Amino acid sequence: MVHQYKLNGYHIVLDTCSGSVHAVDEVAYDIIGLYEEKTEEEITAQILEKYRGREDVTREEIRLCLADVAKLKQQGKLFTPDTYAPLANEFKERSGNVVKALCLHVAHTCNLNCAYCFASQGKYHGERALMSFETGKRALDFLIEHSGSRTNLEVDFFGGEPLMNWEVVKQLVLYARSVEKEHRKNFRFTLTTNGMLIDDDVIDFANREMSNVVLSLDGRKEVHDRLRVDYAGNGSFDRIVPKFQKLVAARGGKNYYMRGTFTHQNPDFTRDIDEMLRLGFTELSMEPVVCAPADPAALTQEDLTVVLKEYELLAQKMLDAKREGKEFTFYHYMIDLTKGPCIYKRISGCGSGTEYMAVTPWGDLYPCHQFVGEEKYKLGDIWNGISNHGAQEEFCACNAYTRKECEDCWAKLYCSGGCAANAYHAAGSVSGIYAAGCELFKKRMECAVMLQVADALPRQE
Amino acid sequence: MKRIQTLETKNLCESAKKGGCGECQTSCQSACKTSCGIANQKCEKKDER
Ligand code: SF4
Ligand code: SF4
Numbered sequence: 001m002v003h004q005y006k007l008n009g010y011h012i013v014l015d016t017c018s019g020s021v022h023a024v025d026e027v028a029y030d031i032i033g034l035y036e037e038k039t040e041e042e043i044t045a046q047i048l049e050k051y052r053g054r055e056d057v058t059r060e061e062i063r064l065c066l067a068d069v070a071k072l073k074q075q076g077k078l079f080t081p082d083t084y085a086p087l088a089n090e091f092k093e094r095s096g097n098v099v100k101a102l103c104l105h106v107a108h109t110c111n112l113n114c115a116y117c118f119a120s121q122g123k124y125h126g127e128r129a130l131m132s133f134e135t136g137k138r139a140l141d142f143l144i145e146h147s148g149s150r151t152n153l154e155v156d157f158f159g160g161e162p163l164m165n166w167e168v169v170k171q172l173v174l175y176a177r178s179v180e181k182e183h184r185k186n187f188r189f190t191l192t193t194n195g196m197l198i199d200d201d202v203i204d205f206a207n208r209e210m211s212n213v214v215l216s217l218d219g220r221k222e223v224h225d226r227l228r229v230d231y232a233g234n235g236s237f238d239r240i241v242p243k244f245q246k247l248v249a250a251r252g253g254k255n256y257y258m259r260g261t262f263t264h265q266n267p268d269f270t271r272d273i274d275e276m277l278r279l280g281f282t283e284l285s286m287e288p289v290v291c292a293p294a295d296p297a298a299l300t301q302e303d304l305t306v307v308l309k310e311y312e313l314l315a316q317k318m319l320d321a322k323r324e325g326k327e328f329t330f331y332h333y334m335i336d337l338t339k340g341p342c343i344y345k346r347i348s349g350c351g352s353g354t355e356y357m358a359v360t361p362w363g364d365l366y367p368c369h370q371f372v373g374e375e376k377y378k379l380g381d382i383w384n385g386i387s388n389h390g391a392q393e394e395f396c397a398c399n400a401y402t403r404k405e406c407e408d409c410w411a412k413l414y415c416s417g418g419c420a421a422n423a424y425h426a427a428g429s430v431s432g433i434y435a436a437g438c439e440l441f442k443k444r445m446e447c448a449v450m451l452q453v454a455d456a457l458p459r460q461e
Numbered sequence: 462m463k464r465i466q467t468l469e470t471k472n473l474c475e476s477a478k479k480g481g482c483g484e485c486q487t488s489c490q491s492a493c494k495t496s497c498g499i500a501n502q503k504c505e506k507k508d509e510r
Contacts, residue, residue: 013465019473028464068462076474077467087477101487152484152505188486337470339504344481346473349488356487368489413473419489456468 001082003410004033007450008316010457014449016410017080021337022072023453027057031065036079040066084413088347088401097386099146101154101351103358103369104139104172106131107165111196112236115227116263116297118290122160124373129361130165135382136172139359142382144183156190158358158369163197173209190214194228195240203247211255215244218260219272219286226265227297245280257331259285263297267306270314277321277328285331288440290370290422304436308443315447319454333448346400349416353379353395367395367430370421394430395420405433411442471504482506 003014011029013022024032027047034043044062051057072078108129110122122128140155147153155176157169169191176187191206192214206213217240218224225235248256258281262269269286276284288307289297299307314330321328350356353367357379365379365386366372380387398420400412418441422434484505 017473019470021468021470023466023468025464065464068465072465072467076472080474084477098483100483150483152486154487337468340471341485341504342471342476342479342481342506343473344476344483345485345488345504351487352489355483356489452468457466 001408001410002032002036002079004029005446007312007446008319008454010450010453012446012449012453013078014410015078015080016413017082017084018076018078019337019413020072020077020080021449021452022078023457027051027061028065028069031062032069032078035066035069084343084347085401087343088399097146098148098150098355099143099357100150100152101156101356102139102143103156103158103356104131104136105159105358105360105369105372106136106157106162106169106172107160108361109164110159110161110194111164111230112161112194113229113231113233114194115229116261116289116291116295118370119160119372124360126373131168131359131361133168133171133175135359135361135363136168137175138363139382140172140176140179142385144179144185146385147185151184152186152188154188154190156192156369158192161194161196162191163193163202166197166202170205173205177209188212192216194236195243196230196236198240198243198247203250206247207251207254213247213251213254213256215247215256215258216260217241217244217258217276217281218262219266219269219275221275223266223272224260227261227263241279248281255283257283257285259287259331261289262286262299262307263289263291264299264303265297267299267303268310269307270310270317273314273317273330277326282328283331284328288437290425292425299436304439307440311440311443311447315451318451332444333451335445335448335452337449337452343413346413346416348399350419352398352420353377353392367391368421370419371424374424398430402431403433405435405438409438411438411445414445415441479506 001016003016005012011024011026013024013032030047031043034046044059047057047062069078108122108124113121143153162169173189180187188211189209190212191210194216218228221237224237228236230236258276260272266272272286273284288299291298318330356368358366358369358372359382360372363382365381367377367379371377377391378388379392386392398417400406400417403417406412406417418433418437420430422437423432424430426434
C-alpha cells in the first residue's frame with residue numbers, strides 16, 4: 001500500500017508493505033499518485049498540463065520519472081503487494097503461550113488524587129492494596145516458567161504509585177537478579193512514578209537497576225497542578241520537579257521519560273513540552289488522556305483538530321532545536337527505519353493478553369494494565385495460570401489484519417491494529433478501533449517519518 | 462534518480478523470510494506507561510546488524 005503526504009515542505013511517499021520511504025519532488029509525487037490508475041500516456045498528458053510552462057517538466061523528463069517509478073516497483077520498493085495476512089496467524093501459533101513481560105501492580109493506592117486517573121487513584125475501581133513480596137516473587141517465577149526460550153524479560157513496576165511499596169520493589173529486583181543467570185534470562189525493569197516519594201535511595205537504586213524510568217509531569221505548572229493534586233487538593237508540581245531533576249541528573253544518560261497527559265484543558269500541549277525543556281528535560285512524551293467521553297477532561301472534536309496541528313508544530317520545533325544543537329526526543333517520533341522491528345512484530349503489536357499481562361496486588365492476571373478491574377477479562381492468576389481461555393482468545397486474535405477498519409489503512413504496519421484497551425473503551429470491543437486515536441496515530445507517524453526525511457535530505461522548503 | 466530519493470530502510474519482506482525472534486521490547490501504544498510504539502522499537506535479533 002502506498003501512502004503519500006506533504007508535510008513541512010517535503011513530499012513523502014511510503015510504501016508500507018516493504019517499509020520503503022521515498023522523498024520526492026512534486027512532479028514525481030503526482031506521477032506516483034497516478035501510476036496505478038492511469039496509462040503512461042494519460043499520466044504524461046495530465047502532468048504536462050498541470051506543470052505547463054515549467055521548463056524542467058518535459059515529455060522526456062516525465063518518461064524518465066516513469067521509468068524510475070517502474071524500477072522501484074520492480075525492486076519491491078513501491079506498490080509492494082500486501083501478502084502478510086497469512087503470517088499474522090502463523091506467528092501467533094508459533095509464539096505459543098510464551099509470556100515475556102509483566103506489569104506488576106505493586107501498589108493499588110496512590111499519594112496523589114489526579115482527577116483524570118484511568119486507574120481511579122490506583123484502586124482500579126477496587127480496594128486499595130499493596131502487593132506482598134511473596135506474590136511478587138511468584139509473579140516473577142510465573143514469568144520465568146512461561147517465558148520459553150525468550151531471554152529478555154520485562155517487568156514494569158506500576159501502580160497506583162509503585163514507590164508506596166518501594167521495599168517490595170527492591171526485594172523483587174534483587175530476587176530476579178539472584179535467579180536470572182541460572183535460568184539464562186535477562187530482566188529489564190522499568191518504573192513509572194509520580195515522583196512524590198523519590199529520595200536518594202530511590203534515585204540510587206532506580207538508576208542502577210531500572211532500564212527505564214517514566215516520570216509523570218504534565219508540563220506547565222498551572223496545567224499540572226490543576227489535575228495532579230494530593231488529597232488535600234494541593235498541586236504537586238513544586239514538590240516533584242526538583243526530585244525529577246535530581247534523578248535525571250544522576251541517571252547518567254540512561255533511559256528515562258518525562259511523560260505528560262494532555263486533556264481538554266491543554267490540547268496545545270507543545271507549550272507543556274516547552275516547559276519540560278525549560279526545566280532541563282529532553283526525553284519527552286505527551287499523551288492524550290484515556291477517559292470516558294463524558295469526563296470533563298476528555299478531548300473534544302475541536303481539541304483533536306488542535307492536537308493534530310500541535311503534532312506538526314512539535315515536529316517543526318524539533319527540527320529547529322536540532323539545528324540549534326538543542327536536540328530533544330519525543331517518544332512517538334522515534335522511529336528506526338533501518339533497525340526497527342521485523343514484520344512479525346509489526347503485525348502482532350503490543351501482545352496484551354498473550355506475551356504481556358498485568359498482575360494485580362493479589363496475583364490475578366489481566367491482559368494489560370488498562371484492563372485491570374474488568375472482571376470479564378480476568379485471565380487467571382499467577383498460581384494456577386490462565387483459566388479464562390475465551391478471553392485470551394480474543395486477545396490472541398488481535399493483530400494488524402483482524403479489523404476490517406484496518407484493511408485499507410496505510411498505518412496498519414506501524415500501529416498493528418491499535419490498542420485493544422482504547423478499542424474496548426471506544427467501540428465496546430477489543431476487536432474494534434478507536435477512530436479518533438487512529439487520526440492522532442497517523443499524524444504522529446507522518447511527523448516521525450518526515451523528521452527522518454529531514455535528517456536524510458538537505459534542507460528544503 | 463533525479464526526482465526520487467529513497468531512504469535506507471529495513472526491508473520488511475526480507476524480515477518475513479527470516480522470521481521473528483520475539484526478543485524485542487513489548488510495546489504499548491497507550492498513554493500510561495513506557496508507551497513504546499511499534500515503530501520505535503529496536504530489533505534485538507542477533508544476526509541483525
Ligand atoms: S487501528 Fe486505526 S490506525 Fe491502526 S491500522 Fe487500524 S484503522 Fe489504521
Ligand atoms: S492494549 Fe493498549 S494499553 Fe494495553 S498493552 Fe496494548 S497498547 Fe498498551
